[in-house]
Amino acid sequence: MANIVPDSFKQELFLGTHNFSTSAGDTFQLALYTTVTGFTAAGTTVYTTSNEASGTGYTAAGAALTNTSVSVADNVAFVDFSDLTFQTATITASAALIYNTSQSNKAVVVLDFGGDKTSTNGDFTIQFPDANSTSAILRIS
Secondary structure: OOOEOOHHHHHHHHOOOOOOOOOOOOOEEEEEEOOOOOOOOOOOOEOOOOOEOOEEOEOOOOEEOOEEEEEEEOOEEEEEEOOEEEEEEEEEEEEEEEEEHHHOOEEEEEEEEEEEEEEEEEEEEEOOOOOOOOOOOEEEO
8 A cells, every 4th residue: 555645635735724834834743553444545534543553652643743844846846844753662553644733633644654663662763755856755746
């Protein structure tokens, strides 16, 4: 399975719901999940606790992301977030949801890790890809 950009998020972009500005924008958060099952483009609209991961070093609802840039290159707009680390964590997750806490926890993107990722009393880090027109985690062309 690949990452999922919910239909609701696509529609909300045209309605001006999400503000990715680095200076006065909305607050985005990342929550971890034990499975990607249940997430769909048509049905995922908001943060959910269903199948959310749990463990030492992880708090329900996840953690806030730092939005580092919104850019355009090669006719592609993209957004970047700083890597996120859950420190001294004992956790297993196979997916994550980025959602907008400033806008009623509206879903932005579901990230499929391609299988279980585990940390045992160590750092669990979400490393975002390079911020460019071909690799950024969120791109519109």
